[in-house]
Structures are given as structure tokens and as C-alpha cells.
Amino acid sequence: MQVKTSKVDLTTATGSMRCYIYEPSVQGIYPSVIFYSEIFQLTAPISRSAAIIASHGFVVIVPEVFHELNPIGTVLGYDDEGKNKGNQDKWTKNLTSYDSDLQAMIDFNDTLVHTNNKIGVIGVCIGGHLACRAAIHSRIKAAFCLYATDLHSDTLPANENQQTFRRLSEIKGEIHFVWGKQDPHVPKEGRIKIYQALQQHELNFQWLEVNAEHAFMRDEGERYDPALAMTMYQNAVALFQRVLSS
Template sequence: MLIQQHITDIPTATGTMRTTVYRPQQAGQFNAIIFYSEIFQQTGPIARSAAILAGHGFVVLVPEIFHEFNPIGTVLAYDDAGKDKGNADKFAKPLEHHDSDTVAMISYLQEQSFFASKVFSMGVCIGGHLAFRAALNAQIKGAFCLYPTDIHSNTLPCANGNDSLSRCGDIQGPLFLVFGKQDPHVSPEGRKLIYQTLSDQQREFTWLEVNAQHAFMRDEGERYDAAQALRCYLMAIEFFQQIS
């Protein structure tokens, strides 16, 4: 399936958020995936991931998740300076502002002639957390979360009691969570906490732990695991197709 892409600037409660839209070239209406990036925003690996998903018949939105703190179009490098800036942005933006960004993207989709009816979420690293967080919104019909950080530790700013794990009982759609066993960012104890909390809340979720490091989906750098990445793309596509 051939795809096209364009840029749109979406108004949000906290300012303009540049968002790249990937979608099939053919005419028709398609369900959508909000694809949340790592702290570096829309790098080459993120763009390629979005294109893969769109090529399987989805509208894919890639927002600039830290639009409040950076000039429009900012992409951080995969180096120490980029990591430091991205982490500073991560710890400066309240989860409530991510919530309002999600609302804005859903509203945008509902105004588009190429959108069918359902919105899903997916992401990597902090984006995995944001995909999980987006599922608190009842209009998100399913979330695929790849090595989501900061869920177990409640280290992202938010109002008391409004952290993502404490509120997971509000999630109505199915979840699919994937963790790397060699990921130092989410300890075995942290993974157990997430699993047990979701179980206690009787949420519908699929759980997978693989032998891989953090950022194993990123097709740049020494941690990239092509076999695991391909497997995850196929599982994500099947997951979204089943609930479409």
C-alpha cells in the first residue's frame, strides 16, 4: 500500500502542536493510530515506524510531544545533548498537558474525511507511556505500548493521584505491553508492579517480555534488534486490525 504524508499544526490547550500525518494514498476512510515518539521527537526511526504502520491501512499521527518547549520542527539528536534536553522536557511537562494534546488530536481526526471511526495509540519509551496514558480517554480503543517508561515509578509530573498507573482502572480498551528484559529503565520489580496492578484492576491486556534492550525498535544504534522489531510491528498491526 502506497502512502502519503503531510504536516498539520494542531491547536491545543497549551499551544500549537506540529503533527505529521501519514496515510494511504488510496481513497477511503481509515482508522487512526496516534504514534507517540521517544523524547527526541520525530527522528528518522520514528518516521519510518509511522510509515510502516500507515502502509498497513492506518492514518498515523506523529505529534511533537514537547511542543511547549521547543521551536516548531525540533528534532533532538541521539547524543548526550539531545538526551539531556529531551529528559528535561519530559520532567517539565505535566501528564495533564499530554491529555489535552490527545484530545486535540482526536478532535482533528474527527474533522477529516479520510478518518473512519476508531482511534488507537502506540508509542516507544516515553511514547509507550503516553500511549498507555492516552487509553485513559475512552475514545482511544486500544493501545500498544513498547517499553513504556515512568509508569511504574510515577516520576512524571501530574496532580496527586492522577498518575497513569493509579488511574489504569479507567482504561476501557485492550492494552498490549512489550518490555525488554535487559531494559534498565524498567526493572523486573517495576514490570511486576505494572502487571499486578493491571491484573488487580481486571483490565484486558496482553503482556510480552522479550530478550532485548531498551530502544530495541530504533533502527539506528547498537541496541536495534531487527528480528524483535519486525515481530512487534506484525503484532501491533494484527492487534489494531482485530479491534478495528
């Protein structure tokens, strides 16, 4: 399907949040997918990824994850300056603020007449973490989390009992995790910790480790693996079609 784009500014508990909407140009009723970006926000690779997902028959909502900390429309570069600013934002924003961001997007989605009110989430890097956290919400029926950072370490700003890892047992929908074995941000010990927790809580999950580096989905730079990225898009779309389209 061809894709059209738009944007909307949503009111959240911590200020106005710009969201970018990608959806099929063909009129119809579609499920929705919230897509959480890397620390760099809506870069060209994230935009292309969102369009790919939308082209398979989904309304894709991409929020500016650090909307409280930057002017609307801020996009950070894939360079040291952008990385440093993005990491600074990551260590500044409290995890619970993402919960109110999510609720604002769910409320917005419920106003759309061309969705079926079923919502999934996908994310990369910190976005993978946020997709996992979003899955705690009862409205999220499917989550696809790619190389989720800071999940195993409980290091993002929050009270101890609000850390995402400590709330995994609250997830009721289906959740998939994808990891790169050569990703230094989530070492083997961290992956084992997460896997054991998912088993302990008897979650409905799938787990995949691939020979890839961090950010292998990003179609810019030497770490990009086009073949693996294509497979991951197929896996994510299959999950969302199965869980959200029926």
C-alpha cells in the same frame, strides 16, 4: 500500500502542536493510530516506523510531544546533548498537558472524512507511557505500549492522583505491553508492579517480555533488533486491524 505524508498545526490548551500525518496513498476509509515518539520527537527512525504502520491501512498521527518547550520542527539528536534536552523536557511538562494534546488530536481526527473515527495508540519509551495514558480516554479502543518508561515510578510531573499508574483502572479498551528484559529503565520490580495492577483492575491486556534492551525498535544504533521489531510491527498491526477495522 504506498504512503503519503503531510503536517498540521493543532491548537491545544498549551499552545500550537505540530503533528505529522502518514497515510495510505490509495483512497479509502481507514482507522487512525496516534503514534507517540521517544523524547527525541520526530527522528528518522520514528518517521520510518510511522510509515510502516500507515502502509498497513492506517492514518497515523505523530505529535511533537514537547511542543510547548521547543520551536516547531525541533528534532533532538541521539547523543548526550539531545538526551539531556529530551529528559529535561520530560521532567518539565505536566502529565495533564498530554491529555489536552490527545483531545486536540481526537478532535482533528473527527474532521477527517477518510477515517472511520476509530482510534488506536502506539508509543515507544516515554511514548509507550503516553500511549498507556491515552488509553484512559474512552475514544481509544486499542493501545500498544513498547517499553513504557516512568509508568511504574510515578515520577513524571503531576499531582499524585493524576499519575498514569494510579489511573490504570479507567482503561476500558484493549491494551498490550511489550518490555525488554535487559531494559534498565524498567527493572523487573517495576514490570511486576505494573502487571499486578493490570491483573487487579481486570483490564483487557496482553503482556510480552522479550530478551532485548531499551529502544530495540529504533533502527539506528547497536540496541536495534530487526527480527524483534518486525514481530512487534506485526503484533501491533494485528491488534489495530482486529479492534479498529471492524
